[in-house]
Amino acid sequence: MRKQDVEAWDLWGAARSGRKERNAAGAETWFNWTQWPDHGPTEKDVFGDAAGVRVLDLGCGSGGNLAHLTAWGAHAVGVDISPVQLAKAHDRWPHLDVREETAERFLAATPHRFDVVYSVFGAAWFTDPADLLPLVHAGLEPGGVYAFSHNPPALTGCYGPQASQMHPPAKGDEPLYVRRWDYEPRTWAEIVERAGFTEVTAEVIPPPAGRRTGTLLVRGVRAP
Template structure:
């Protein structure tokens, strides 16, 4: 089965995001797998209006749609064709938002566009060898830009999303070394504890260039 087919199959099991969150908002950014939990786009530390944002593994586009409503110009890439279709159906009416069906390495290696913010929320940064991906991300980032990504902490027993072998689990210390090696600075790592009654924490990593 190809990578696209594998992720299309995964997409079929996903429940679409709710129409509104607990605050009554129709768009929001969620770094964790739990609804109404964890920090929002504020951790990016910069007003988003006017910035160019790329999300690697953008899924149904829900997080990126929120940044588009804040005035960012957003591109989401995802290897699964059904994800682009779903994202366009739900968010295609928003200006400044584009979705592409492409593998993250292929996109970064072939597109000339550069970005102020690169995001990956349980996305491609977790599923591609970081020694291959990070130099390509770095080359597509504008000076002063931010890379931010989240995924399960290394060693988490939860197998989803993705089979265990597909994930590139790294500890915060390993991510810090990797990011420094590939030209990123200001690395910050944090563990977001799960909500009461849930077991899986989330690791959030931020770095600047």
């Protein structure tokens, strides 16, 4: 884990206002796969009922999705490298089980297997899939679901590891960058299938009216 990555995510987290108290439907907790509020599929649409399910959130941030799954009875754990983000999670939802760790290190060390592993604009986008996917596969129960979402590639023909600037630097400061991995949906599906997953889907969720950027959602199942 690079110190620069932690600094970048802390900066990004400090600049965000956090999840609102209620969504458009009046719910206090909800799951959001996309970058747009009150938009896109629910957790049930992607991996089913969360009650009693052992779940791992890779890059849980300030904990909004994790809090929703916990409220619905999941045994949920979240990992993130940003102390700023994790402090926000603890402040709003003190009961959440969140750990300051990289996805790779946590998966390599945990003795547990999970029914669901997911990442929403999190570690799945910002970790080399060659490193992460074997660990996710090994960490899932047979029949378990891996799902992740993030922006589609920003530039046509520009795929693989990219440099992502996290926040405009203040005057005189050096910009902070992290690496992300961009692929078209079909390529992501092939990568996930090669890692041993079945029933793989990769699609772009259309954006809400008035917005231009959709959300890439990838899902696969560890074979029983």
